[in-house]
Amino acid sequence: MKIGVIGLGAMGAGIAGSLLRAGHAVTVWNRSPEPVQALVAKGATAAKAPEEALGGEVLVSMLANDAAIRGVGLDGALLDHAATGLIHCNMATVSLALARELAPAHAARGLGYVAAPVFGRPGVAAEGQLLVVAAGAADAVARLQPLFAAVGRRVEIVGTKPEQANLFKIAGNFLIVSVVETLGEAFALLRKGGGDHAQFQEIMASTLFASPIYQGYGKLIVSEAFEPPGFRLVLGLKDVNLARDAAAELGATLPLGDLMRTHLDEAVAAGWSEKDLTAVTALIAQKAGL
Numbered sequence: 001m002k003i004g005v006i007g008l009g010a011m012g013a014g015i016a017g018s019l020l021r022a023g024h025a026v027t028v029w030n031r032s033p034e035p036v037q038a039l040v041a042k043g044a045t046a047a048k049a050p051e052e053a054l055g056g057e058v059l060v061s062m063l064a065n066d067a068a069i070r071g072v073g074l075d076g077a078l079l080d081h082a083a084t085g086l087i088h089c090n091m092a093t094v095s096l097a098l099a100r101e102l103a104p105a106h107a108a109r110g111l112g113y114v115a116a117p118v119f120g121r122p123g124v125a126a127e128g129q130l131l132v133v134a135a136g137a138a139d140a141v142a143r144l145q146p147l148f149a150a151v152g153r154r155v156e157i158v159g160t161k162p163e164q165a166n167l168f169k170i171a172g173n174f175l176i177v178s179v180v181e182t183l184g185e186a187f188a189l190l191r192k193g194g195g196d197h198a199q200f201q202e203i204m205a206s207t208l209f210a211s212p213i214y215q216g217y218g219k220l221i222v223s224e225a226f227e228p229p230g231f232r233l234v235l236g237l238k239d240v241n242l243a244r245d246a247a248a249e250l251g252a253t254l255p256l257g258d259l260m261r262t263h264l265d266e267a268v269a270a271g272w273s274e275k276d277l278t279a280v281t282a283l284i285a286q287k288a289g290l
Contacts, residue, residue: 001025001146004053005044005060006072007092008035010230011118012062014125015091015151019060020044021128022150029053051081058147059088065238066098075102079109087112087140089147090162091132093173093239096246099163103136112140115162117169118152121216121230129153133172135165170246173239174257177277179213180236181260183221184281188288198222220278229276236277237264 001024005016008030019026020043028039029047036046047053050072059082063069069092072078079088088106090113099115106113114136124130132152134141141157148155158168187197201218205211220226240260247254267273267280 001058002056003027003058003060003147004029004047004056005062006030006050006053006074007062007064007068008039009062009064010122011091011125012060013039014122014127015060015062015118015130016044017042017126018128018151019147022146024147024150025056027053027056050078054078054082054086056083057086058144059086060091060147061088062091064092064235066095069094069098069102076105079106079111082109082111084110085112087114087143089114089116089144091116091118093117093169093235093242094166095242096163096166096170096249099166103162112137112143113162114140114144115165116144116148117165119169119172123230125151132156133158133165133168135159135168136162167246170239170242173236174243174254176213176217177236177240177260177264178256180217180221180278180280181256181263181284183214183218184278184284187221187281188285188290191285191290192288217278220276221281224282226272226275226279226282229274231277232273233264233267233275233277233279234273236280237261237268240264 003019003024004027006029013035016026016028016039027045027047028036029050030036040046103113114134116132116134119131128151130152132148132155135158158164190197190200201222205215205218240257244254244257263280263283267283272279
């Protein structure tokens with residue numbers, strides 16, 4: 001397939017690399033040139049402007065937030081340059097409001113739109129082992145199967161409306177941040193009593209909580225490996241706020257979300273925005289007097 005990729009942060013670059021390995025023709029664009037050059041060395045074509053990434057069959061976007069998507073024009077003006085019949089596969093975590101806006105903006109121009117946010121950190125993206133959660137028109141989703149096969153170990157179709165995939169992703173990220181919060185509190189409690197939190201993490205993550213999230217994030221917290229970030233703390237805050245906004249819109253409550261938002265806000269105020277999400281556990285430890 002002829003695929004354009006816009007947004008080459010750690011996740012987007014990994015996705016583009018996986019597409020190249022699978023034999024797809026990939027054109028890449030990013031605001032900063034370094035990741036573009038790295039992918040060109042692997043066989044990608046560099047787009048001089050974002051419009052050039054919309055000349056194929058599919059556009060993949062992996063931008064940080066709603067503002068970045070609007071900033072590049074994917075909510076309107078940039079779509080006017082798309083090739084006929086292009087499908088935009090948005091793999092980023094965006095708000096429900098933007099998801100509902102993007103679908104008709106594409107349809108009005110005869111373009112397809114599929115939301116396909118992913119679960120996995122940058123190393124998983126680079127290995128093509130992401131969990132892909134997709135929603136959109138059945139024919140558009142079907143056409144994207146070769147792309148999904150290149151970047152994911154598992155693909156789940158969760159609806160025909162793109163925002164259904166976004167809500168799924170928001171809820172999933174809410175779970176991830178809550179695990180980090182509870183691990184930080186449990187470790188702080190144990191340490192205050194003189195316990196070995198590394199031993200605790202190893203036992204819990206290999207028995208009662210034997211899952212990649214508890215294993216991977218637990219090790220990061222124990223080792224205080226907060227840099228370089230795999231998932232920036234500021235993005236964790238964004239996702240918690242997306243969950244809170246969705247809850248307000250849908251008439252649900254997220255009391256834990258309020259607590260997590262407070263802790264993440266405090267970590268941002270401390271200058272930790274660009275550290276890994278797990279750095280918030282250092283704040284929790286400080287609050288415990290450690």
